[in-house]
Amino acid sequence: MMKKTSTDERPYAERMAAQKPDHSTLGRGKIGVVLSNLGTPDATDYWSMRRYLSQFLSDRRVIDYSPFFWQPLLQLIILTKRPFSSGEAYRSIWNNERDESPLLTITREQTEAVAKRLEEMYGDRIVVDFAMRYGNPSTKSVIDRLLEQGCGKIVFFPLYPQYSATTTATANDEAFRALMKATWQPPMRTVPSYCDHPLYIEALAQSVERKYSELDKKPDALVVSYHGMPVRYLMQGDPYHCQCQKTTRLLRERLGFAEDEVVITFQSRFGSEEWLQPYTVEEVAKLAEEGKKNIAIMAPAFSSDCVETLEEISEEIRDSFIEAGGQEFTYIPCLNSDESHIAMMVDILKSELSGWAEPAA
Known part of the structure; x- marks a missing residue:
């Protein structure tokens, strides 16, 4: 014998709510x-x-x-x-x-x-x-x-x-x-x-141009510093290093800078194993020793300024550059809440x- 079906034509949720007064009626729109x-x-x-x-x-x-x-x-x-x-x-x-x-x-x-x-x-x-x-x-x-x-x-x-x-x-x-x-x-x-998103590259380029316009002299080099990671992770298939390279290349092309005007580096090393190189703290000292006494530095991997930019770059990395003979060190802030x-x-x-x-x- 076939089971009699309900003749109640109200929507299912309404029928359930009527049966259970405490049934949730919270919308999900x-x-x-x-x-x-x-x-x-x-x-x-x-x-x-x-x-x-x-x-x-x-x-x-x-x-x-x-x-x-x-x-x-x-x-x-x-x-x-x-x-x-x-x-x-x-x-x-x-x-x-x-x-x-x-x-x-x-x-x-x-x-x-x-x-x-x-x-x-x-x-x-x-x-x-x-x-x-x-x-x-x-x-x-x-x-x-x-x-x-x-x-x-x-x-x-x-x-x-x-x-x-x-x-x-x-x-x-x-x-x-x-x-x-x-x-x-x-x-x-x-x-x-979004390492290659046109609006991301444009925002980075504008931040560089804005800071450069405030300086009396164009820096000898733009250091593009990314947070580091162990080389082993790259060998395991992490695409981070490649995407950092792509961001840097697109930024350099948008700015119209020569290849030797832009230097990519990696910071925040932790532990004893090999990390992505060159290391920022060592590379800025090397630039000063090579006669590039005026540099600017930015950190495109960070969407907000934080301890790695405001303390590590502006203090530790800056000190390394100055101690090696550098003279002008300009930090370009992260994009933060820029329009x-x-x-x-x-x-x-x-x-x-x-x-x-x-x-x-």
Whole structure:
């Protein structure tokens, strides 16, 4: 005997809500956008720095040594001393007015600027927020908040122009882990690297031209310094080195500089194994010794100024250049919340939102 079908023609969700008064009626019509940056400690004291560094240096994407070897070394030796030196570095650049790191301040400013532009284009349908891979606000807390606000789709935007497993991939990993625990799991798009995006190259070129226009004399060389990584990662197939080279070539061509006017280097070496070369701290000293006493330096791999730019470049790397006989050292800030940078982010997001939302006519 065939089972009698229901004659209730109401929509399924309405029928379920009628049967269960506590049934969720939260809509899923909004789209979340997450700008993801590397991270920041909550403060500069020993324990805040230790928590942050432990999370960062325990990431197997960043340090891929066996945890049976690495964790005792990290927890018992490295993290007994490094929080003091790292805390000192952060204190030298800390935003005391807001009691936070410059990276946090800048990422918030970027988010607010992008949100304003997207609201003008899409109305209130797009919800923009930012997250940190390490530290706060955590990726999971931000994604959970977007789901609570009714976001049924998410665009996740790692703010790394050049792809690396140590940056882009681990940021995506954390977002995927957050969704693994969601009962109502939304579709998510991840923004790919944009090392050759025309608006990114143009924004970099404009930042160089703007800084050069402020100088009395054109620098002898433009040092383009990227965050380093072990050569072993390159041999394993990480495309980061190639994408850094491509960004530099496109920037040089856009500026119309000769090949010997632009020098690519890699900074922030950690540990004893070989990293991508030439090392920035050594190369700037070499340039001074070769008679290039006036240089400018920029860091295109960073979307926001942070400890690696404001402290390492502006202090440690600058000191290396001056001590070797250099005279004029000019740091060109990261793109930060510059209008050209925000325009690039919005253009990329417009493409990624295609099919999910269209700008108002």
